[in-house]
Amino acid sequence: MKIRIEIQYHIPKGLKTVLNTAFMSIEHAISLAEDLMKINRIKELTFFDSNESSWTLKEMKKYVESLKEEPYDVCLYFDGGFDHETWQSGLGCVIYYKQNEASYRIRKNALVDQLTSNNEAEYAALHFGLKQLEEMGVHHLPVTIKGDSKVVINQLTDEWPCLEETLSQWIDRIELLTDKLGVEPIYEVISRKKNQEADHLATQALREIEISSRSEG
Template identity: 60%
Template sequence: MNVRIELTYKTPKRTETQFISDEMPAGQALLIAEDLEKTGRAKTITFIDRTERTWNIKELKQYMKGIETEPHNIIIYFDGGFDHDTKRSGLGCAIYYDQSGKSFRLRKNAQVDQLDSNNEAEYAALHFALKELELLGVHHLPVTIIGDSQVVINQLDGEWPCLEEELSNWADRIEHKMKEMGIQTEYAVVSRKSNREADRLATQALQDIEITSTSEVN
């Protein structure tokens, strides 16, 4: 989770002013806040997350301690592929996360029918990734979503309109799932080369190669 620090600073001569920091990871914000507390000049220190929820130092410490044993620092890579000849779609996702002081990577793919385009397969792949995230028990956490589909990323991020009914239905389904899980999302569009892991998983699904694995990573 990223937060901003808002504090009231008081000089020895009792002159007061307020500061608001740039956004930073919560752990880093806590270290800075604790250092400021030692000066004895920080009258009040408040943390503000992306939903504008406010936290004090004690509350943020409890939150950080609570997520140590749960998946956090989550990044999703997703990709979907569509075969026009067979009308089959391949869905792939790679989910990176930290848990109990270690880092993990979950890789999963699936083959599905009844989709009509590559864009629809891309949406379906992200929905597939969110369901895997739900199985990990992730809720009320920030999640970074990365893909090479400008259509999906820009439509979900509100940059592009979603005019096709089928894609609009997928967008609604995904947004409902995110709201249900309480996750806050940050999107990034990357090149296909930078998304090659998810792309390969989607391609393998179309080749009837099923992948399900979780491994520790450095």
Template identity: 50%
Template sequence: MNILIEWIYKTPKGTETIFRSEEMPAAQALLFAEDMERTGRTKSIAFIDRFDSSWTVKELKSYLKGIETEPHNITVYFDGGFDHATSRSGLGCVIYYEQSGKSYRLRRNASSAELTSNNESEYAALYLCLQELELLNVHHLPVRFIGDSQVVIKQMTGEWPTLEKVLLGWADRIDKKMKDHGIQPEYELVQRKSNSEADRLATQSLNGISITATSEMP
């Protein structure tokens, strides 16, 4: 989670003013805040997240301690494919995360006969990833979403407008689920070769191979 620090600074003569920092990782912000408190001239320190929620020092310490045993440092790869011959879609999802000092990889795929295009399949794959994050109880964390679909990445970042009604519906559902769980998305567009795991899962799904697996990484 990235946050900014807001604090009141008091001079030796009692003059006060309010300062705000730039955004930074929560753990780093806590270190700065603790150092500022030691000066004796700082009071009313608060931490503000991207959803304008305010956290006290005590609340942030509790949060950071709590996520040690919950999934964090999360990177998600997604890919969707559409077979025009069968009108079926294959969805691939790969999630890398850390929990309790260990690293894990979750792989999941799914198929659908209800989608109508490759772009819609890509959106559905991203939504599948969000469902898996929900099952992992991921909340109020930054998450990197990596895919090779220019349409999805550029539309979700606002770089391209979402004009098709069907795709807009998917984008709205994705945005809502992100906000409901406090997920702070960071999108990254990559070449297809850099998204091979998710691509392979989507293809396997089209071929009738279903995969749901979580493994510990070395």
């Protein structure tokens, strides 16, 4: 989550002005606020996120402490593959996150039927990954979502139109789930080379090799 600071600044002769910073990480915002509070002309600091929700410095510190108990700094990689011969789809997702000041990685895949194309498998893989976030208890956080499917990401960000009813239904499912979790998805198209881990999981699923693991580091 990115934060900006609104500063109530009192200048000589009783004049007042309001200053606003650019958006920055929570950690940087708190450090800056603590340094600014040393200036006796600053009367009030307020933190704002991109949704214009506001916090005091004390509230923001308390929020950061609460994050240590829950998953944060979440990054989800997804990939889906469709086998035209068997009409089965392999779904793979990798989730990197932090919790209690430690770093973790979840790897999971699934073999599913009833999908009809590779693009649909890609959408299903993203939805599968989001369901894992739901099970982890991820909520009300920005989540970076990376995949090599330009179709999926460009359609979800409205860069490309979606003219297929089946894919449009997957968009609805994904948006409904992100709204339910309260997460802010930050979509990023990456190369297949950078998505090898999720791709390998999807391929293993098509070979009926089930993977479900959580590791630290």
